Amino acid sequence: MVGSPSLDAALSRIGLHLLQYLHQETDAIWTISATPIGTAFGVPGQDGTALAFLCLHDDVDPSRFQRLGESVAAALGSIAEAETKSVVVLQTPADLSPDPWGEVDGRMVAYFQPIVELSTGEVVAIEALARMQTADGVLGPDSFLDAYSTGPSMLGLFDRMLRSSLQFLSDFTHSIPDLSAALNLEFAGVPDHGLAELVERRLGEYGIESDAITIELNERIAYELTPGALRQLRTLADLGVKLLLDDVPHSFDALTLLDGVPISGAKLDRRHVQQLTAGDRECAEVAHILTRAAEHEIEVIAEGVETQAQCDRLVQLGCRFGQGYLFAVPQPASSLTAVLGAPLTSTW
Known part of the structure; x- marks a missing residue:
């Protein structure tokens, strides 16, 4: 199984958001890719299976990237040498986007x-x-x-x-x-x-x-x-x-x-x-x-x-x-x- 890489602050927050959904331990979640549209995560499951998540930034239409999510899941399964159990496409909370709430005038x-x-x-x-x-x-x-x-x-x-x-x-x-x-x-x-x-x-x-x-x-x-x-x-x-x-x-x-x-x-x-x-x-x-x-x-x-x-x-x-x-x-x-x-x- 792939080891847990070090996540930067933004990805850590996304990971914690997923943990609330999965009730998993922090070190059980790991990133396989970060892209301009979102971040792909893998969660090791039982019996060699894995659960893939694609967290999209707030301004991305999830329906447009279902196929990409499936590709991420397949990649995860390959990397983990496990059969991918499923893929879930989640919308990232807006405050986790790179510029979450838009520009505010400095004045x-x-x-x-x-x-x-x-x-x-x-x-x-x-x-x-x-x-x-x-x-x-x-x-x-x-x-x-x-x-x-x-x-x-x-x-x-x-x-x-x-x-x-x-x-x-x-x-x-x-x-x-x-x-x-x-x-x-x-x-x-x-x-x-x-x-x-x-x-x-x-x-x-x-x-x-x-x-x-x-x-x-x-x-x-x-x-x-x-x-x-x-x-x-x-x-x-x-x-x-x-x-x-x-x-x-x-x-x-x-x-x-x-x-x-x-x-x-x-x-x-x-x-x-x-x-x-x-x-x-x-x-x-x-x-x-x-x-x-x-x-x-x-x-x-x-x-x-x-x-x-x-x-x-x-x-x-x-x-x-x-x-x-x-x-x-x-x-x-x-x-x-x-x-x-x-x-x-x-x-x-």
């Missing part, structure tokens, strides 16, 4: 805004918000989000915000051990595979527990989650990552579309927060939304809180958490560190 950075307990001003979390640094100043998402509307580029931006958030938490894990981070991901950007593995790997790299991360699922465009995307969300929830919806009223309908994916909370949009001081009828509408959320056991975070009157009314209506210019504007990590660890009051 893209994370700004952070605190999320506070409204009754005390205590910072309980930070939200990572994408910004673009230019010679003319820092640009908000309206200036660049359309450029990140496709799956790979959207996930590239998500990965950058994830790493920035985890670094922030790592820097403060000793002084504020319960601090958590939230970051955004479009529903349309949830892939069929690779996302949960990416998040789990990043958590391990930074030594952060999974329940310290919340992913806020946004809907800028109409979406329809595939079965694979739903599996990714369930896997994230199983890992302990919290999932949040971006708008409370829409979340009641989304719960049905999510087919049992556990949702821990939802955002109350700034337009509803502004209604709180507009009149009794408008305030009653917001109260009804918060009551329904409580019935569905959805924790609400109010965003766009700008006045103390809005904050006080939210507390009266039972909303515990919020964020907005009343407490702090989005800012770089280096600026935000000065205000963490103490209750935030009005910055106006």
